[in-house]
Amino acid sequence: MVPKSQILNLYKSLLRESQKFASYNFRSYAVRRVRDAFREFQNMQDPEIIRNKLSEAYKNLEIIKRQALISQMYQSDKLVIENIPRSIKS
Amino acid sequence: MLKSLKTLHRRICQLPIEKVVQASSANIQHFSTEYDKYQIKTEFEGRPLYLDAQATTPMDPRVLDEMLPYMTAQYGNPHSRTHAYGWESEAAVEKARTQVANLIGADPKEIIFTSGATESNNIALKGVARFYGAKKRHIITTQTEHKCVLDSCRALEAEGFNITYLPVQTNGLISLEELDKTITPDTSLVSVMTVNNEIGVTQPITEIGRLCHAKKIFFHTDAAQAVGKIPLNVQTMNIDLMSISGHKVYGPKGVGAIYVRRRPRVRIEAIQSGGGQERGIRSGTVPTPLVVGLGRACEISQQEMKYDHERIEILSKRLLDRIFGELSHVVRNGDQVHSYPGCINLSFAYVEGESLLMALKDVALSSGSACTSASLEPSYVLRAIGADEDLAHSSIRFGIGRFTTEEEVDYTANKCIYHVTRLREMSPLWEMVQEGVDLKTIQWSQH
Structure with a gap:
């Protein structure tokens, strides 16, 4: 059985690294996809599936780290919706 | 101000x-x-x-991540059989072929990499029409196809083929009865796109496939807008040829694929002459990084x-x-x-x-x-x-x-x-x- 703290840690680092995408669309997708994937499997009991999903998640964490870096290296201007101040948004 | x-x-x-x-x-x-x-x-x-x-x-970051090694360290020609650089590239290309094939329920041997859906459509239409041209000289397509299909048909018309451009109903779908009536013993190919690029309508591919299968006519579909977005299976849908594009499935631009059925075999006259890569249908060195990207994009689309x-x-x-x-x-x-x-x-x-x-x-x-x-x-x-x-x-x-x-x-x-x-x-x-x-x-x- 994988300890809960390990899963929680993985979840947190995935979210933290996803936030580092410079591109708005990739960033929001990564954060949303990570959340949805963990939510989808939160009640999973089958240790085999959990193990598979975890190793997949560790692979994805590495991809996100690398790609977020690339995204920062080749930044473009912010999107028009990113430039709207929060005060006007609400 | x-x-x-x-x-x-x-x-x-x-x-x-x-x-x-x-x-x-x-x-x-x-x-x-x-x-x-x-x-x-x-x-x-x-x-x-x-x-x-x-x-x-946009290209999915996961796709780029898969491509980068082949744009940097692993630059071998996938057709080089004499050294490890070639072998590793070839292995990557074959893996990508399997990934594309899995997405549409095909065998990897039936996937041929091209430069994009335009080339795939050209190969499908001109290739089939010319190979069977001695016996059959009629092709059916629709009025709402992509420009490259219509233009290939125009080129075939100039070579003396008869082309029927099926009209569509006001909802953008073709009428199956009309298609049925249009088919003659002289018809070699029916080409209907899966998802329209402008209005997004999905043609009744399964029904068209069944009809063409019953009449023993080859069925080609331009699935550039559909692959990876809606479930497609070349077996259950009786598709003989299918065009796939890389950059419509969050993959790289400049790469695509064509599915060509092997059983019963669809024969094609190659358009491009050269080194005989891709079973002679599409000569030219296969671009490993692009193909790897297309493969990964297809795999992701299947999962997601x-x-x-x-x-x-x-x-x-x-x-x-x-x-x-x-x-x-x-x-x-x-x-x-x-x-x-x-x-x-x-x-x-x-x-x-x-x-x-x-x-x-x-x-x-x-x-x-x-x-x-x-x-x-x-x-x-x-x-x-x-x-x-x-x-x-x-x-x-x-x-x-x-x-x-x-x-x-x-x-x-x-x-x-x-x-x-x-x-x-x-x-x-x-x-x-x-x-x-x-x-x-x-x-x-x-x-």
Whole structure:
């Protein structure tokens, strides 16, 4: 059985690294996809599936780290919706 | 002055629409005088939002991650059999072939890599037509196909082939009875696209496949807009040839594939001569990084298909609900049910499409196919579904993809509603419609 703290840690680092995408669309997708994937499997009991999903998640964490870096290296201007101040948004 | 306008504009984009409409009449003066063509950039700050997923899609970071090793360290020619550089590239290409094949239920041996869906369509149409040309000289396609299919057919016509361009019904779908009637013993190939690139309708591929299979005619489908987005299976759908594009499935540009059935074998006359790569059908060194990207993109699409589709459906409904809730005289082109939700083609009556696109500069939209977006002619697809000339001129295609967010959809809907309202306020035709004049009954002065 994988300890809960390990899963929680993985979840947190995935979210933290996803936030580092410079591109708005990739960033929001990564954060949303990570959340949805963990939510989808939160009640999973089958240790085999959990193990598979975890190793997949560790692979994805590495991809996100690398790609977020690339995204920062080749930044473009912010999107028009990113430039709207929060005060006007609400 | 400029600064105050900018803030005003930003405000407007975010206001609830009732307020915008109230305020709009007072502000029209500003817009028409201050926002001339040299200042159009001041309308927004930042890059436009991307809602043109049918033209191309951004490359998924996971795809790029898979490609990078083959663009840096592993540069071997996949056809080099004498050293390890070649072997590792070949292994990568073969893995990609399997990934593409898995997505459409094919055997890896049936996948041939090309430069894109245009080349795949050319190979399918010209290749089959010419190989069987001695016996059969008739080809059937539809009026709403992509330009490259229609143009290949024109080229074949010049070679003496007979081509039938099937008309479509007003919902954009072909009639199966009509197809059945058009098939002759001389017919060698039927080519019908799966998802239309302009109006998003999905043709009854399974039924067409069954019909062609029963009559022993080859069936080709241009699935560039469908692969990875809706479930496709070449076995259950009786598809003999299928065109696939890389950059429509979040993969790289400049790569595609064609599926060619092996049992019963579909034979093809190659268009390109050369080293005989890809079983002689498509000579030329296979571009390892691109092919690896296409393979990975297909694998991701397969894993994410359900997730992506559910999301795109929600976003699509959100956009439609907003626009139809606030605006009248809007027509959705194409069938409502048999369509891919990520492609929404709307016609806003009494608004000129190009002016609306200009006004919506901060959203990347298109009035139709990217290939024809330079011309001001109304789209031939919309004409084929029998849309009125004025409605065909006022159409806009909204393309929603994997990376589109709710925020983007809301912004687009708000801006769209605001500008359609604004442009209509300025239109004398709209005024007449509001007064209850039926425009069709008007006798315009003759000249």
